[in-house]
Amino acid sequence: MHNTDDHKAIRYLMKEMDPSEELEFEKQMREDEDLLIEVESLRATKKKLSALPDLNPPKEITNNIAQKAEEAAKQNAGYSYKSIFVRAAVAAALLASLTGGYLYYSSIPVETASTNIANSQTVEPWVDRNDILRYAGEEPNTSETAVHPDLLKSYEKLQLVSEPMGNTSSSNRVLLTGSSN
Incomplete structure (x- = not known):
């Protein structure tokens, strides 16, 4: 397909673009002859595919697909309980670490922290932007x-x-x- 965006031509033919995007794409087709050829080729392919008759698949294939879907749903149901347990454990660990951090930092005396900061930094006078x-x-x-x-x-x-x-x-x-x- 064309190198700009492989799906734009298909989205244009299937009328999945919003009006502003459609106008922009039509402008690109007027400027790029290769893109216009590509869209027309896809349009012809779509017309041939829509002319084909609708066929119902064999019953054994639909039953096989339905059976696999049920098995996948059962497996996902088991994972949902596990994922809830994992999420709860992660939430509990996060809550415990946040509480521990809060208790640790709230136990530090404020005076000690402020005097350490004052002793480690020199105070310089304020000067405006023009010095x-x-x-x-x-x-x-x-x-x-x-x-x-x-x-x-x-x-x-x-x-x-x-x-x-x-x-x-x-x-x-x-x-x-x-x-x-």
Whole structure:
């Protein structure tokens, strides 16, 4: 059959396509002569097959098929009980593991976990997307004992911007940016 989609031509002939898909396929047939030949060949084959008379199969074949279907249904019935048991066992194991995990993690003290996180990470000041920090206050007084040493170090890294971009209103604000390390 054609290399685009082997079943599209059959679906088109059997009228199994929705209208939009049918219009698209007809457009493909107008553009591709090989596809049109293939569809017409399948149409002729379908016409020949529909002209054949309907025959009833022999009784022994239908009985044999019905017997095999009953045997398969009996086998599947046995598997359904087994599958229910397996599903219940999997659900119980999942429930037990989730409960155990919850109990394990809920027994960890919150203070211990938060102090471990705080000790393992260094806190860095926030900088906006343009790496510009706008400061409109006064410089901190270094003689005060309340100022944290890390805060003083962060002020030392700031540099004055010579040509500010963006809002250039005339005010007494100072525009600072982080150093380029």
